[in-house]
Amino acid sequence: MSKDSKHTLTPIPKPNKAVQTLSPYDPANTRDASLRKTYPVPLKLDWNESTRPPSPNVVQAIRNHLSKNHLNLYPDIAVKRLRMAISRYTGLGADHILVTNGSDSALELIVRTFMDPGSVVGVPVPTYSHFVVFSRGAGLQIREIMYQDPFQVDWNALRAALNDGVSMLYLPSPSNPTGIVYHGELVKRMARRFENVIFLLDEAYFEFSGTTCAHLVDTYPNIIVTRTFSKAFGMAGLRVGYVLAHPEVVATLSKLHNPKSVASLNQAAAVGALEDVEYMSTYVKRVRAAREWTVDQLLKMGIDARTTHANYILFHVDNPHDFVRGLHDLNCFVRDRSSMPGMDGWIRVTVGTMDDMRQFVNRVAVVLSGTRQSIRPSMNAYPNKPDLI
């Protein structure tokens, strides 16, 4: 609390009951540290962002938009060009698409549109924690679903929750952090059997897995898919996401959605990205290769490691807190997930290109051996200015 806030003349406003259940916001972020020109060169591998900038098309599209200087006007509220581009990319009609300010906003919109306060959302844990925040903030009850093995889909646990009054099931696929993927056959079976439940498939990492439920939304309107430009397309800073759903579901979401919420620059940038899908696919191929290589290297070092279908892997150590701190001291930022249910000892690492991962493995070796001196300069030849892929 600042000194001045003790002297307010009226009380500090209290949030509503739902928001009172939330933990204080923790703004800790390694972004600034990762942008500093320090030695060794920072490796930001904690938020599953792309480690490379987006296609040059994206920057060009922003420049073109700026050169027209229409910034005094609100964005195209129908998001016509971008919805057409997403339609070509996904193969679904433009009436199946709603563009949002990042996919986080899509998740929140879906929860607020379809769920009444007090209703129950099923969430296999561990999970993407922001979804839980949105749901609690909307006054929902969270039914945590524990799988026998957190790395394997557990149909019995899902069925028990579905039979137990759950109105929505949140399925990140691939799941963050476990990497579990929910295949269309299973989702279709559940959607048919539990027709009053909404199955929310968060496909933020779809481009890395290649597995989707988007083709099901026409036949099963209770399946809703969200996607993002933040991961494989490398545009986390621009905030563009979208919903793929039955046209009537899109029409319902549009009642609450603020159509001005996707900035015109962001719309133009995403169109630019979709005009160069090849660039994104090349990055995805590189990440997949580096992912398997990294797991292999960790296993060779005697560290238990798991691959996923996304742009991150997990590794297991006895002292995750110290290990993360050791890497942090070497300017390598990863995410300790060991306090999540079933994740004792597990650390999550974003996978970038081979250049990034060679350095990551080198720094892991340093932490393992407990000596800083063993960073080999040749392993640190990564340019300060990030290259395109």
Ligand SMILES: Cc1ncc(COP(=O)(O)O)c(C=O)c1O
């Ligand atoms: C599973 C999952 N969903 C959604 C998001 C947020 O994506 P966006 O940047 O589109 O809001 C993330 C980000 O890490 C995520 O891991």
